[in-house]
Amino acid sequence: MxxxxxxxxxxxxxxxxxxxxxxxxxxxxxKAKIKKxxxxxxKSFIIGITGAPGAGKSTLTDALISEFRKLNKxxxxxxxxxxxxxxxxxxxxxxxxxxxxxxxxxxFVRSLATRGALGGLSQAAGNSIHVMEAMGKDIIIVETVxxxxxxxxxINHAHTVLVVLVPGMGDEIQTMKAGLMEIADVFVxxxxxxxxxxxxxxxxxxxxxxxxxxxxxxxPPIVMVGNAFDPATFDENTAELAKKIEEHHLYxxxxxxLTERMHRKAMTEIKDALSACLMxxxxxxxxxxxxxxxxxxxxxxxxxxxxxxxxxITEKFFRKQAGK
Amino acid sequence: MPERKIRxxxxxPGLDGHDRGARILARCFRDAGFEVVYxxxxxxxxxxxxxxxxxxxxxxxLSCLSGAHRVLFPRVxxxxxxxxxxDIAVIGGGIIPEQDFSTLYESGxxxxxxxxxxxxxxxxxxxxxxxxx
Numbered sequence: 269m270x271x272x273x274x275x276x277x278x279x280x281x282x283x284x285x286x287x288x289x290x291x292x293x294x295x296x297x298x299k300a301k302i303k304k305x306x307x308x309x310x311k312s313f314i315i316g317i318t319g320a321p322g323a324g325k326s327t328l329t330d331a332l333i334s335e336f337r338k339l340n341k342x343x344x345x346x347x348x349x350x351x352x353x354x355x356x357x358x359x360x361x362x363x364x365x366x367x368x369x370x371x372x373x374x375x376f377v378r379s380l381a382t383r384g385a386l387g388g389l390s391q392a393a394g395n396s397i398h399v400m401e402a403m404g405k406d407i408i409i410v411e412t413v414x415x416x417x418x419x420x421x422x423i424n425h426a427h428t429v430l431v432v433l434v435p436g437m438g439d440e441i442q443t444m445k446a447g448l449m450e451i452a453d454v455f456v457x458x459x460x461x462x463x464x465x466x467x468x469x470x471x472x473x474x475x476x477x478x479x480x481x482x483x484x485x486x487x488p489p490i491v492m493v494g495n496a497f498d499p500a501t502f503d504e505n506t507a508e509l510a511k512k513i514e515e516h517h518l519y520x521x522x523x524x525x526l527t528e529r530m531h532r533k534a535m536t537e538i539k540d541a542l543s544a545c546l547m548x549x550x551x552x553x554x555x556x557x558x559x560x561x562x563x564x565x566x567x568x569x570x571x572x573x574x575x576x577x578x579x580x581i582t583e584k585f586f587r588k589q590a591g592k
Numbered sequence: 593m594p595e596r597k598i599r600x601x602x603x604x605p606g607l608d609g610h611d612r613g614a615r616i617l618a619r620c621f622r623d624a625g626f627e628v629v630y631x632x633x634x635x636x637x638x639x640x641x642x643x644x645x646x647x648x649x650x651x652x653x654l655s656c657l658s659g660a661h662r663v664l665f666p667r668v669x670x671x672x673x674x675x676x677x678x679d680i681a682v683i684g685g686g687i688i689p690e691q692d693f694s695t696l697y698e699s700g701x702x703x704x705x706x707x708x709x710x711x712x713x714x715x716x717x718x719x720x721x722x723x724x725x
Contacts, residue, residue, distance in 0.1 A: 352625075355625045358627045359618055359630060363631060370635075378647065379629055
């Protein structure tokens with residue numbers, strides 16, 4: 269077996285983190301490594317945590333790590349923060365909340381920057397999950413970037429999705445909207461000691477009562493989580509949250525929905541890989557040959573149109589592939 | 593091929609809670625196009641070393657204003673060495689008297705920046721001296 273793969277399967281953090289970086293930086297070698305790694309993946313339980321910036325995703329992740337460690341489960345965390353569209357830089361500050369686990373050998377926290385991805389994750393997230401799976405992590409928590417209403421890529425990667433809400437974000441119409449409010453397997457009303465929490469709970473449950481029984485027969489529970497600075501209540505609430513997550517996990521297994529979700533995940537992975545195999549080399553050669561500039565100029569001067577240009581590029585690409 | 597992105601960590605070891613400088617630096621590294629992991633105040637050298645390895649950073653910037661740098665900075669270097677991660681460069685800053693510089697350099701600290709150092713000079717130092725892994 270490849271030494272990198274062997275080390276990762278043995279749980280070596282340095283090697284794993286480096287491969288995640290190679291994936292992020294799109295080194296050609298990373299793809300080859302993922303191919304070899306793939307057979308060792310698919311056994312972890314993957315939890316997604318999403319919600320608005322400052323809703324408490326990192327703090328909840330930290331609390332869940334503690335809960336799962338009590339059960340002796342090993343935990344991997346991928347925490348995504350935004351990349352600057354102007355400089356390409358990023359502040360990755362999620363692990364501030366999780367530092368009490370920094371020295372625990374059973375916990376591996378890796379921060380990712382979005383690097384332009386718009387769905388709440390980074391392009392590298394899917395394969396980074398695979399790296400942690402190959403390491404043998406029992407549970408992988410994926411914390412998305414702080415999101416709005418529609419950045420819901422997480423549903424294509426996680427088995428159980430937590431949507432974290434806080435009181436005071438708008439009226440009940442907000443709970444009726446499509447997108448974010450539809451993807452939760454478990455709702456968390458965080459900072460539930462604040463004014464408006466009960467009202468939000470009522471609005472949410474009336475929304476859920478109106479929803480046709482979700483296609484898979486699961487009704488998302490609503491877990492109220494109080495002030496993190498009041499440890500007694502907070503610990504009790506987050507223990508309850510961990511229990512609900514486990515219930516959903518069991519439900520997925522027993523209902524056969526787990527297979528369905530894994531299938532959805534596989535579909536996403538094919539799409540992502542296809543786009544990496546088709547789009548990226550095409551764009552790369554267009555940029556390095558300087559053709560992209562020339563084509564853009566032709567389109568700008570109305571000597572061509574985007575569709576004709578795209579067809580020509582595609583035809584050229586496939587001819588080149590056939591010639592290989 | 594896309595270039596390797598520089599990843600750095602900014603960390604505050606020990607009991608010093610004055611993090612304005614560390615935060616400004618983190619922000620300035622962001623604007624220089626680096627990916628910056630910030631771990632907050634009151635970190636032990638053990639937490640810092642473990643985090644640096646988990647995050648696969650190229651450099652760790654330590655900030656200390658309390659006077660405990662002589663113990664805390666070398667300890668981070670030592671721990672990284674123990675874990676086979678001596679390729680992660682450790683640099684330091686804060687209120688550090690000049691007479692401590694040689695001890696710190698000998699312990700493996702790669703650069704020291706004290707009050708008055710411009711943000712540009714720190715970014716420039718990293719760009720010149722840190723080769724991404």
